Amino acid sequence: xxxxxxxxxxxxxxxxxxxxxxxxxxxxxxxxxxxxxxxxxxxxxxxxxxxxxxxxxxxxxxxxxxxxxxxxxxxxxxxxxxxxxxxxxxxxxxx
Numbered sequence: 001x002x003x004x005x006x007x008x009x010x011x012x013x014x015x016x017x018x019x020x021x022x023x024x025x026x027x028x029x030x031x032x033x034x035x036x037x038x039x040x041x042x043x044x045x046x047x048x049x050x051x052x053x054x055x056x057x058x059x060x061x062x063x064x065x066x067x068x069x070x071x072x073x074x075x076x077x078x079x080x081x082x083x084x085x086x087x088x089x090x091x092x093x094x095x
Contacts, residue, residue, distance in 0.1 A: 002087035003037065004061035008051040008068075009082045015046040017077035022049070032067050035060025047079075054088050061085070 012018040022041060029039050038054040055061040065085075072078065 002089055003091075004055045004058050005086055005088040006051070006053045006055075006061065006064070007084045007086075008053075009044075010049050010051065010078055011080040012047045012049075013077045013079050018043075018047050018049060020077070021075070025051070032071070033060075033064040035063065054091075 010018075010021070012021065022043075025041055030036070033039060033053060035056045036053055037056055038052070040052040042050045042052070044050055053061075053064065055064060065083075068083075072081065
């Protein structure tokens with residue numbers, strides 16, 4: 001079983017900009033990215049994070065990508081971003 005997955009690395013202008021992004025992501029992501037199975041945001045340092053999103057199918061992943069492209073053009077406080085797309089092939093979850 002594979003699942004379409006994105007890993008996005010983001011560098012922000014400063015810690016405040018990333019905190020604002022985290023607040024927005026926590027508030028809005030579950031409604032913006034339809035068809036997701038998992039949305040995770042990991043703080044790497046004071047102005048960098050990694051987002052991991054797993055989708056039910058490729059159509060949901062593509063719709064989310066379009067939403068991300070539009071929002072990225074509106075968000076000016078992201079200094080740099082890198083998106084990797086692939087398939088989740090192993091997922092261990094402790095109950």
